[in-house]
Amino acid sequence: MSSELIRYKDICVDFHGSCLFSNFNLTVNKGDKLILKGRSGSGKSTLLKILLGILHVDDGEVFYRGRKISPSNIWDIRKEIAYVSQDTDIGEGIVKDLINEIFSFDHNQGRKYHRKRNSLLEYFGLDRSIVYKKFEDLSGGEKQRICIIISVLLGKEIFLLDEVTSALDLELKEKVVDFFLENENWTLLVVSHDNTWDRVAMDEVFVDGCEINA
Template identity: 45%
Template sequence: MELLDIQNLSVSFDGKTILSDFNLSVVKGDKILIKGKSGIGKSTLFRMIMGFGKHHLGEIFLDKVKVDSDNIWDIRKKVAYVLQDTDIAEGKVSDLVDEVFSFKANKDAYGKEQLERIMSDLFLSPRILNKEYMKLSGGEKQRICLMLALLSGKDIFLLDEVTAELDVTLKQKVVEMFFDNPQWTVLSISHDREWEDKATKVIDFSGKVN
């Protein structure tokens, strides 16, 4: 079943064309790797799906419904979006977790055991919850962001270079966590080889630049 359908998407910013007539169709359960040089619109594509950018021609459909300003709020409750830019909060990690799961959409999203399991899967010590988020290393911040996405109970993931700052073992681990679940639909932008082996589809943006 077609889950995400992008038709003739064109995006330009400050007169510069970033995406031009881009098409993509994603079926539920797809594991897609998106690769290609930086600055050719890979991240822009994700921003458009999340409704974080404007001025685009073409259309995006999720579950056969055209994405617009009314339903984007529901889409954000279904789609998890994790970025390489992890500057997302100040204060203690546990406060961040509490804040995110105080949102109405996430109220019943996770239990304590699930938190412990995901943390141990990502090699995060429970002590990290009491630390200042801003003082964590790049790799730790990245794993906290992944943890929040995994806890949210969503099954569609947009991952933008989420393994760039992780070591080889963790890269492998994270790829497995996301790509081995047959129920999940995952689009991952990455330069890391680990994703490529398990991807059901690879899109190389370098070939699409006009």
């Protein structure tokens, strides 16, 4: 039985006439822990957004569990993938309410998350009282950790992590890296310039404009 989850097949992307990807290929299997590396602007975040249907290819195909991604199945695919973006501005208001709102969506309803939420807050060095603060008043590092915690609470097994440790101190960076790497079943696609991820053996994918070696 194939363990293939994601496949970028001969994808080409042009933005405003400038080539970003030309016949890029990458296969991600269940349990893979991949780190996308490359200079700023080389297209790492774009690869994640293509998988989520936020951006589109000009040519080629992207498959998820063997099915070509398309507008008709993209919402089902998104339900299976946790995406933590560089942009931590996920909303405004009391943290507890923001989390409750996410869990009120149809496909998240019924998940019991309070006990796990508290243990994750503790693991990531956040006081439980943070849930009574306004999200917009939190520091960058606090926002990053809340976004990470929400992604974990959703109970998914595929994580797209885009610069999720950039605002954290070394000790917290290591905690985040250790946390995500310890679960063998989780599939990770990580974008990071942070060398904290380098202390563990992850498979590296070099993204370099139209020249890509996977």
